[in-house]
Amino acid sequence: MSTAAAVPASAMGGRAPATDADFDTRYRRKQRTHRLVVFVVRILIVLALLGAWQGLSGPVIDPFWVSSPRAIGERLLEWTRDGTLASNARATLLAMAIGLALGSIAGIATGFLLGRIRFLGDVLNPFIVALNSLPKLALAPLFILWFGIGLQAKVVMTALVCFFLVFYNTFAGARDADSELLGVVTVLGANGRQRLTKVILPHTMSWILTGMRLAVPYSLLGAVVSEITASNEGLGHLLKTSANTFDTAGTFAAIAVLVVVALLLNIAVTRAESLSSRWK
Numbered sequence: 001m002s003t004a005a006a007v008p009a010s011a012m013g014g015r016a017p018a019t020d021a022d023f024d025t026r027y028r029r030k031q032r033t034h035r036l037v038v039f040v041v042r043i044l045i046v047l048a049l050l051g052a053w054q055g056l057s058g059p060v061i062d063p064f065w066v067s068s069p070r071a072i073g074e075r076l077l078e079w080t081r082d083g084t085l086a087s088n089a090r091a092t093l094l095a096m097a098i099g100l101a102l103g104s105i106a107g108i109a110t111g112f113l114l115g116r117i118r119f120l121g122d123v124l125n126p127f128i129v130a131l132n133s134l135p136k137l138a139l140a141p142l143f144i145l146w147f148g149i150g151l152q153a154k155v156v157m158t159a160l161v162c163f164f165l166v167f168y169n170t171f172a173g174a175r176d177a178d179s180e181l182l183g184v185v186t187v188l189g190a191n192g193r194q195r196l197t198k199v200i201l202p203h204t205m206s207w208i209l210t211g212m213r214l215a216v217p218y219s220l221l222g223a224v225v226s227e228i229t230a231s232n233e234g235l236g237h238l239l240k241t242s243a244n245t246f247d248t249a250g251t252f253a254a255i256a257v258l259v260v261v262a263l264l265l266n267i268a269v270t271r272a273e274s275l276s277s278r279w280k
Contacts, residue, residue, distance in 0.1 A: 050069045053066070053068065053069055054068050054069050054070060063248070064246075064248060065248065066248070066252075067248040067249040067251075067252050068249075071248075071249040072249050072252045072253045072256060074249070075247075075249045075250050075253040076253045076256070076257070079238075079253065084238070085257065087233065088233055088234050088235050088237065088238045089235060089257065089261070091151070091227075091233040091234040091235075091237075092220075092223050092224065092227065092234040092235040092236065092261075093261075094151065095151055095154035095155050095158055095223040095226070095227075095234065096158055096219045096220050096222075096223040097219075098151075098155045098158075098159075099154065099155045099156070099157070099158025099159040099161075099162060099219055099222060099223065100158065100159075100162050100215060100216065100219040102155065102159040103158065103159035103160065103161065103162030103163040103166065103215065103219070104162055104163075104166045104211075104212055104215060106159070106163050106167075107162065107163045107164070107165070107166030107167035107170060107211065107215075108166055108167075108170050108208055110163075110167055110170075111166065111167040111168065111169070111170025111171035111173075111174060112170050112171075112174045112204065114128075114171055114174075115170065115171040115172070115173070115174025115175045115204075116174050116175075118175075121171070121175075128164075128167070131164075132164045132168075136157065136160055136161055136222070136225075137225060137229070139157070139160070140153075140157060140225070140226060140229040140230070141229075143156050143157055143226070144229070144230045149230045149231050149232055150231075150232070153226060153230070153231075154222075154223050154226040154227060154231060154234070157222050157223070157225065157226040158219050158222035158223045158226065159222075160222070161215075161218050161219065161221065161222035162215040162218060162219050162222070165211050165214045165215040165218060166208065166211040166212060166215050167211075168211070169207045169208060169210050169211030169214075170204060170207060170208050170211060172207055173204035173205075173206065173207025173208065174204050174207075176207070213269050216265055216268075216269045217262060217265055217266065217269075220258075220261060220262060220265060223236070224236035224239075224258065227239075227240070228240045235254055235257055235258055235261075238250070238254045239251060239254035239255065239258070242254055
């Protein structure tokens, strides 16, 4: 009887079999390479668009209509030096943050209450639908009459926009709690508080997070729209003032700042969502 001796892979002229760690390392390396390539391509696209814009502005298109990246950059630098950009951005972000917080708190509390008390929810649902169907911009003159053109009107508008997004998600989550699971924990002896904390709230939380993810970018929209309608500060006010004075470079500069803020908010929300969903 002969026994087979273990022969090193190098002696056989072959490669050692790949392990799970090798596959994992290759996958991570491939993912990093992919992200780097995507990032570089995006940068090249942006540079190409800016270069084409700069080249066409003047020889082909009147700068009065489209300005130019150079003029926009100079205007942003001017606003940064004299504090215009910082003060107006601070006003917008403050109104957005307060409105988002108030709207989210009110939406979570109201949505959970009406979702769990079915009779109350059925009674008030048509009124909430009617209020949500009303264009929010139509209420702006009323808010200006009530609260003036300062921070309060912007906060109320932003809170109203965020309220319905968070409310409907919380309402749906509270009503969609697994009835079979509730029955099982009840049979096992869970009381009302335990059913609430162990089943209903964890289930509703994922719906609440979805609503807040949607509300964050809309909070910026609510604040800016309110500032454009009537305000004495903020990025929306800066945008409106530049447009009213036919300052094309200033108008595009304000839009560029809003785009950057929106992108940063989207990155922050995506990151927060990934961290909050790790428990799944």
